[in-house]
Amino acid sequence: MGTAHEALQERYRLGSLLGRGGFGSVFAATRLSDGAPVAIKRVPRNRVRHWGELPDGSRAPLEIVLLAKVSTGFPGVVQLLEWFELPKHIVMVMERPERCQDLHRVIRARRFVPEEVARELFRQVLEAVWHCTSCGVLHRDIKPENIVLDLATGQAKLIDFGCGTYLQETAYTHFAGTPSYSPPEWNDFGWYHGEAATIWSLGILLHQMVCGEHPFRRGRNLSWGQLPLPQGLSQDGVEEEEVSSVLQQSWVFFPHDSL
Numbered sequence: 001m002g003t004a005h006e007a008l009q010e011r012y013r014l015g016s017l018l019g020r021g022g023f024g025s026v027f028a029a030t031r032l033s034d035g036a037p038v039a040i041k042r043v044p045r046n047r048v049r050h051w052g053e054l055p056d057g058s059r060a061p062l063e064i065v066l067l068a069k070v071s072t073g074f075p076g077v078v079q080l081l082e083w084f085e086l087p088k089h090i091v092m093v094m095e096r097p098e099r100c101q102d103l104h105r106v107i108r109a110r111r112f113v114p115e116e117v118a119r120e121l122f123r124q125v126l127e128a129v130w131h132c133t134s135c136g137v138l139h140r141d142i143k144p145e146n147i148v149l150d151l152a153t154g155q156a157k158l159i160d161f162g163c164g165t166y167l168q169e170t171a172y173t174h175f176a177g178t179p180s181y182s183p184p185e186w187n188d189f190g191w192y193h194g195e196a197a198t199i200w201s202l203g204i205l206l207h208q209m210v211c212g213e214h215p216f217r218r219g220r221n222l223s224w225g226q227l228p229l230p231q232g233l234s235q236d237g238v239e240e241e242e243v244s245s246v247l248q249q250s251w252v253f254f255p256h257d258s259l
Helices: 002-011 062-070 103-110 115-134 184-189 194-211 235-248
Strands: 012-020 025-031 037-044 051-053 059-061 080-085 089-095 100-102 147-150 156-158
Touching: 002 012, 002 080, 012 037, 051 062, 059 062, 062 080, 062 089, 100 103, 103 147, 103 194, 115 147, 115 156, 115 194, 184 194
Parallel strands: none
Antiparallel strands: 012 025, 025 037, 037 089, 051 059, 080 089, 100 147, 147 156
16 A cells, blocks of 8 residues: 555646545646646545456456446547555546546536537547447446546547446446436436436437536426427527437437437
8 A cells, every 4th residue: 555655656746626526536637757647536445335356357446447448548538547546545547638628617618519519529429428338338427527628639538437337238226426417217216227317318418518508407397398499509409409309218229320
């Protein structure tokens, strides 16, 4: 443990706090060997509820196991560079584009994302989600805060697998993620299927991008009905929202190339 702490200090210089959530804190940092920007996520050990096994047979928190399955070589998912097990914390070192911003801040700054930009970003998110599911990983917390944009290249990256789990065909009876993105079947019946719940959250994400707000804010009920769309949305945008609505009501997960 002491060696791991020393290695962390020797390799990285910690910077400012980037964000804090229910499972840990994320800091900007610099890799001392080459000056590359990285993100360091620090999670208290007592908050790590699930552990798994890495390909080399070693035991690790499930978030790290899932990241190891999906991040290697795929640009749409944040890359895990290394991790450290300390006496009181688990520390993950991940890539960080030099100029980046999460999608939540982009939407707040612009009020909404122009349709042409939203279409490209949504395509990238779909590819990332499809990649994760093809690797047997369910993210379970898809939302603007968990999508980081490289402002230099336009590449979107899916981050934060702290709520993730292994993909299964049978229904889940435990919810992990952000409650306002939970699917109706969870609220009504206490169970959900992973792929269908993913599509529901993707529909909410698309609405947030092109309309600038969560579709179930302002007292709107969570229902299977049509959502009112703002004036000024193009016919293509309306059609994309209608496709999203159909997907949300579907119980089948479609590959990204069929959307």
